[in-house]
Amino acid sequence: xxxxxxxxxxxxxxxxxxxxxxxxxxxxxxxxxxxxxxxxxxxxxxxxxxxxxxxxxxxxxxxxxxxxxxxxxxxxxxxxxxxxxxxxxxxxxxxxxxxxxxxxxxxxxxxxxxxxxxxxxxxxxxxxxxxxxxxxxxxxxxxxxxxxxxxxxxxxxxxxxxxxxxxxxxxxxxxxxxxxxxxxxxxxxxxxxxxxxxxxxxxxxxxxxxxxxxxxxxxxxxxxxxxxxxxxxxxxxxxxxxxxxxxxxxxxxxxxxxxxxxxxxxxxxxxxx
Amino acid sequence: xxxxxxxxxxxxxxxxxxxxxxxxxxxxxxxxxxxxxxxxxxxxxxxxxxxxxxxxxxxxxxxxxxxxxxxxxxxxxxxxxxxxxxxxxxxxxxxxxxxxxxxxxxxxxxxxxxxxxxxxxxxxxxxxxxxxxxxxxxxxxxxxxxxxxxxxxxxxxxxxxxxxxxxxxxxxxxxxxxxxxxxxxxxxxxxxxxxxxxxxxxxxxxxxxxxxxxxxxxxxxxxxxxxxxxxxxxxxxxxxxxxxxxxxxxxxxxxxxxxxxxxxxxxxxxxxxxxxxxxxxxxxxxxxxxxxxxxxxxxxxxxxxxxxxxxxxxxxxxxxxxxxxxxxxxxxxxx
Numbered sequence: 001x002x003x004x005x006x007x008x009x010x011x012x013x014x015x016x017x018x019x020x021x022x023x024x025x026x027x028x029x030x031x032x033x034x035x036x037x038x039x040x041x042x043x044x045x046x047x048x049x050x051x052x053x054x055x056x057x058x059x060x061x062x063x064x065x066x067x068x069x070x071x072x073x074x075x076x077x078x079x080x081x082x083x084x085x086x087x088x089x090x091x092x093x094x095x096x097x098x099x100x101x102x103x104x105x106x107x108x109x110x111x112x113x114x115x116x117x118x119x120x121x122x123x124x125x126x127x128x129x130x131x132x133x134x135x136x137x138x139x140x141x142x143x144x145x146x147x148x149x150x151x152x153x154x155x156x157x158x159x160x161x162x163x164x165x166x167x168x169x170x171x172x173x174x175x176x177x178x179x180x181x182x183x184x185x186x187x188x189x190x191x192x193x194x195x196x197x198x199x200x201x202x203x204x205x206x207x208x209x210x211x212x213x214x215x216x217x218x219x220x221x222x223x224x225x226x227x228x229x230x231x232x233x234x235x236x237x238x239x240x241x242x243x244x245x246x247x248x249x250x251x252x253x254x255x256x257x258x259x260x261x262x263x264x265x266x267x268x269x270x271x272x273x
Numbered sequence: 274x275x276x277x278x279x280x281x282x283x284x285x286x287x288x289x290x291x292x293x294x295x296x297x298x299x300x301x302x303x304x305x306x307x308x309x310x311x312x313x314x315x316x317x318x319x320x321x322x323x324x325x326x327x328x329x330x331x332x333x334x335x336x337x338x339x340x341x342x343x344x345x346x347x348x349x350x351x352x353x354x355x356x357x358x359x360x361x362x363x364x365x366x367x368x369x370x371x372x373x374x375x376x377x378x379x380x381x382x383x384x385x386x387x388x389x390x391x392x393x394x395x396x397x398x399x400x401x402x403x404x405x406x407x408x409x410x411x412x413x414x415x416x417x418x419x420x421x422x423x424x425x426x427x428x429x430x431x432x433x434x435x436x437x438x439x440x441x442x443x444x445x446x447x448x449x450x451x452x453x454x455x456x457x458x459x460x461x462x463x464x465x466x467x468x469x470x471x472x473x474x475x476x477x478x479x480x481x482x483x484x485x486x487x488x489x490x491x492x493x494x495x496x497x498x499x500x501x502x503x504x505x506x507x508x509x510x511x512x513x514x515x516x517x518x519x520x521x522x523x524x525x526x527x528x529x530x531x532x533x534x535x536x537x538x539x540x541x542x543x544x545x546x547x548x549x550x551x552x553x554x555x556x557x558x559x560x561x562x563x564x565x566x567x568x569x570x571x572x573x574x575x576x577x578x579x580x581x582x583x584x585x586x587x588x589x590x591x592x593x594x595x596x597x598x599x600x601x602x603x604x605x606x607x608x
Binding site for chain 2: 047118134232
């Protein structure tokens, strides 16, 4: 069975794709592993398990998961509004969604800090209620939510556009309530895209440095993100230690991403069964 | 083809001119790898150096600048950035380059004043009227005072602030244990540890956080020139630390490019009265006593200790205080 494909030469295309990925992704990553392999186990363990570093994993991964979850909920809402409701200025709003991609992260960080600090436009009202946002872990979540928004919107949007109205009408005509139509018909169709968007937003948030650094406050044990730990190790010319922490971050990220993918496959199987 | 001979002569002349031009441009380009906030300073230095060098040697030179975080720049030079000279704000960064074998180990002896043409020190900036009555280091550890200091792990100003506080407390209370306790209290008064010096300035000035900002004198003087002068007051403590900004020729690069004379000329210019005046105009303390005297209005008298004097050497201070698990980390460890 030979199928004709658009790209000539399956072997060549695959070979090139693997080479390209290897050059762009695998090579730099393996360099990190090799660099950290230079240190003994004891040193490695000490570098990655110091209390300060452990606290930073908790903040980085916790805030990234929370931000991705917030984005999943509100990103879905934004995508829904953009696809389903025609309103004046929709194209403009649509374009706005991509801005967090285009904005240099440092600019985003400074702008968010200005807004959410105790004397900022938004922060002053929270400060009056006794809630501090900038320079606390809460500020980290705000920054990560900002940079992750486009991922969910842009992955869900095309799927939602392709979802035919007729399906919803059929569900309604079969006696489904609006809630049932959403949870049993629309949501299962969107779930894979939503999970992809969540995963991308999460992965991006874990590695984010530029925007977070301005709003975090960077207090050891409280508001230090793991990328800052890496930067401070580099600052001390401790390259092995920095790559050791990076390796741990990569491994945790990979495990989390694999788990999310597995969940996605499992839910798809269950839905089709 | 009426004049083939003339045409070919013209062509040859053009070619040789082009060749000459390119080789000349090649020989007289210099790259200065420097730290972030020195961008404006070296713009002024270069503007004065180019005519000076032209007059002295007849050579037309172009000086290129590369700025970034001090230790990132050092890393780039080690990794092969073809900088002829490095102008840093901390000795450890040039030591790291020397350790990689890219420049001579005894670089501190290559120029006067231990190869540091200018320096700064740590002083305080407080809000108008000094409402918290902050006059010296001891006031910073009081309950209810909030300080903004850049992170000593990532910023030179932070490291110098930390060391100055430690040295003051050791002098005052007489022991390392007491100094540790004092510095611990002081850093527990810090609500934000910004990654860089400029970010700390923004936090204090724009975000309105903290009662006092600890940073380089050059930054403080710059702030009072740039922002509304009346909103802030400068406080000069009873003592502080000498933060000298060292320079070095990158031997590996100048040997390869044949630019040693120019590189040395460039760095020597920094030590000349003219170079010293430019540094002083950028609020950096010049080393030349005569030039320093010209600017004595600007630089308040302050007793300065050195890292070498109080801590042995930068390497020792770094290992004991700022390395992982060192004194600074222990401040934040739960007891």
